[in-house]
Amino acid sequence: MGHAFSVEMTSREHVNRIYVSNDTRSPVVFEGELKIRGLRIVEDLMLEVNGVNGILRIDLTAEEFEHYCKPETCTCMRGDKSG
Numbered sequence: 001m002g003h004a005f006s007v008e009m010t011s012r013e014h015v016n017r018i019y020v021s022n023d024t025r026s027p028v029v030f031e032g033e034l035k036i037r038g039l040r041i042v043e044d045l046m047l048e049v050n051g052v053n054g055i056l057r058i059d060l061t062a063e064e065f066e067h068y069c070k071p072e073t074c075t076c077m078r079g080d081k082s083g
Protein backbone atom coordinates (compact mmCIF):
# COMPACT_ATOMS: atom_id res chain seq x y z
CA MET A 1 0.00 0.00 0.00
CA GLY A 2 1.34 3.43 -0.93
CA HIS A 3 1.36 6.42 1.35
CA ALA A 4 0.95 9.87 -0.14
CA PHE A 5 3.59 12.38 0.91
CA SER A 6 4.63 15.95 0.25
CA VAL A 7 7.54 18.25 0.93
CA GLU A 8 6.83 21.95 1.09
CA MET A 9 9.60 24.46 1.71
CA THR A 10 8.88 28.13 2.38
CA SER A 11 11.58 29.17 -0.08
CA ARG A 12 14.47 27.84 -2.20
CA GLU A 13 16.95 29.10 0.36
CA HIS A 14 17.28 25.79 2.22
CA VAL A 15 16.87 23.51 -0.80
CA ASN A 16 20.26 22.24 -1.91
CA ARG A 17 19.44 19.98 -4.81
CA ILE A 18 16.51 18.85 -6.93
CA TYR A 19 17.12 16.19 -9.52
CA VAL A 20 14.52 14.75 -11.88
CA SER A 21 15.50 12.81 -14.97
CA ASN A 22 13.42 12.43 -18.12
CA ASP A 23 13.75 8.68 -17.57
CA THR A 24 10.77 7.74 -15.38
CA ARG A 25 12.71 4.80 -13.90
CA SER A 26 15.63 6.91 -12.68
CA PRO A 27 15.90 8.06 -9.06
CA VAL A 28 14.50 11.47 -8.10
CA VAL A 29 16.45 13.49 -5.53
CA PHE A 30 15.22 16.30 -3.30
CA GLU A 31 17.76 17.54 -0.77
CA GLY A 32 17.63 20.38 1.68
CA GLU A 33 17.86 21.45 5.29
CA LEU A 34 14.89 21.61 7.62
CA LYS A 35 15.01 23.50 10.90
CA ILE A 36 12.72 21.21 12.90
CA ARG A 37 10.16 22.75 15.23
CA GLY A 38 8.25 19.59 16.07
CA LEU A 39 6.76 16.32 14.94
CA ARG A 40 3.13 15.26 15.27
CA ILE A 41 0.48 12.95 13.91
CA VAL A 42 -2.50 14.99 12.71
CA GLU A 43 -5.97 13.47 13.26
CA ASP A 44 -4.41 9.98 13.24
CA LEU A 45 -3.98 10.37 9.48
CA MET A 46 -0.78 12.16 8.72
CA LEU A 47 2.71 12.40 10.14
CA GLU A 48 3.94 15.96 9.98
CA VAL A 49 7.52 17.09 10.46
CA ASN A 50 7.09 20.78 11.12
CA GLY A 51 9.98 23.09 10.42
CA VAL A 52 10.60 26.80 10.64
CA ASN A 53 11.36 26.79 6.90
CA GLY A 54 9.19 23.99 5.62
CA ILE A 55 7.01 20.98 6.28
CA LEU A 56 7.19 17.28 5.45
CA ARG A 57 3.95 15.30 5.39
CA ILE A 58 3.18 11.62 4.90
CA ASP A 59 -0.12 9.79 5.27
CA LEU A 60 0.52 7.56 8.28
CA THR A 61 -1.61 6.57 11.27
CA ALA A 62 -0.24 6.44 14.81
CA GLU A 63 -0.49 2.64 14.68
CA GLU A 64 1.50 2.48 11.45
CA PHE A 65 4.06 4.91 12.87
CA GLU A 66 4.61 2.65 15.89
CA HIS A 67 4.80 -0.43 13.69
CA TYR A 68 7.56 0.97 11.49
CA CYS A 69 9.49 2.29 14.50
CA LYS A 70 9.88 -1.17 16.03
CA PRO A 71 12.53 -3.15 14.18
CA GLU A 72 11.99 -6.12 16.55
CA THR A 73 8.39 -6.63 15.36
CA CYS A 74 8.42 -4.97 11.94
CA THR A 75 9.90 -7.18 9.24
CA CYS A 76 9.09 -4.78 6.36
CA MET A 77 12.73 -3.81 5.88
CA ARG A 78 13.64 -7.49 5.67
CA GLY A 79 11.24 -8.01 2.79
CA ASP A 80 8.31 -9.58 4.68
CA LYS A 81 5.23 -8.77 2.60
CA SER A 82 2.94 -8.65 5.67
CA GLY A 83 3.70 -4.95 6.01
Ligand SMILES: [Zn+2]
Binding pocket: 067, 068, 073, 074, 075, 076, 077, 082, 083
Ligand atom coordinates in the same frame (compact mmCIF):
# COMPACT_ATOMS: atom_id res chain seq x y z
ZN1 LIG B 1 6.46 -3.86 9.23
